[in-house]
Amino acid sequence: MIKMKNNRGFTMIEVLMVVLVVGILASLAxxxxxxxxxxxxxxxxxTVLSAIRTAEGVYFMEYDAYxxxxxxLDLDEGIYTSSGRLFDxxxxxxxxxxxxxFSFTIxxxxxxxxxxxxxxxxxxxxxxxxxxxxxxxxxxxHTSSSSSKKSGS
Numbered sequence: 821m822i823k824m825k826n827n828r829g830f831t832m833i834e835v836l837m838v839v840l841v842v843g844i845l846a847s848l849a850x851x852x853x854x855x856x857x858x859x860x861x862x863x864x865x866x867t868v869l870s871a872i873r874t875a876e877g878v879y880f881m882e883y884d885a886y887x888x889x890x891x892x893l894d895l896d897e898g899i900y901t902s903s904g905r906l907f908d909x910x911x912x913x914x915x916x917x918x919x920x921x922f923s924f925t926i927x928x929x930x931x932x933x934x935x936x937x938x939x940x941x942x943x944x945x946x947x948x949x950x951x952x953x954x955x956x957x958x959x960x961x962h963t964s965s966s967s968s969k970k971s972g973s
Contacts, residue, residue: 858935862954865907865928868899869942872909872926876944886913886924886944906931930954 875893876886887893888911890900900909907928915922923944930938930952938952949955 854934858933861906861930861933862940865930865940866942866948868907868909869926869928869940869948870946871895871899872911873942873944873946876911876924876926886922887911888913888924906933 872890872893872895875895879893880886890909890911891897899905908931910927910929911924912927913924925944926942928940928942930936935953938954939950940954941949941951943949
């Protein structure tokens with residue numbers, strides 16, 4: 821008498837169904853994962869924007885003017901010149917010395933990735949705003965920083 825082997829294992833249909841379910845779950849999770857990773861990268865830009873804002877304040881105390889030249893500020897050059905940086909930082913000085921609207925804005929523009937070209941902008945009072953995908957995804961709260969809140973109390 822010939823005995824049949826009792827084959828244990830998965831059928832091809834079962835394997836394909838598992839692959840299909842895993843693929844669907846991965847496609848649902850990927851956009852959220854991308855947002856979370858980008859928010860982590862944005863925290864770097866917020867830190868650098870705050871450092872530049874503080875350095876502008878120190879520069880103003882010393883020279884009674886703001887500068888749009890990052891190299892004139894008392895900053896570690898690596899934060900805005902390193903080869904692996906994620907953002908390009910620029911300063912725009914607004915108005916002229918002695919006028920009530922004399923101020924500045926600092927812009928961090930995302931380099932590369934899905935959010936390339938998106939910007940975060942910090943004003944002299946610490947207010948953050950955003951453009952591009954950062955604004956579309958509501959990734960930046962349009963609020964003043966904690967240091968400007970402390971100085972107002």
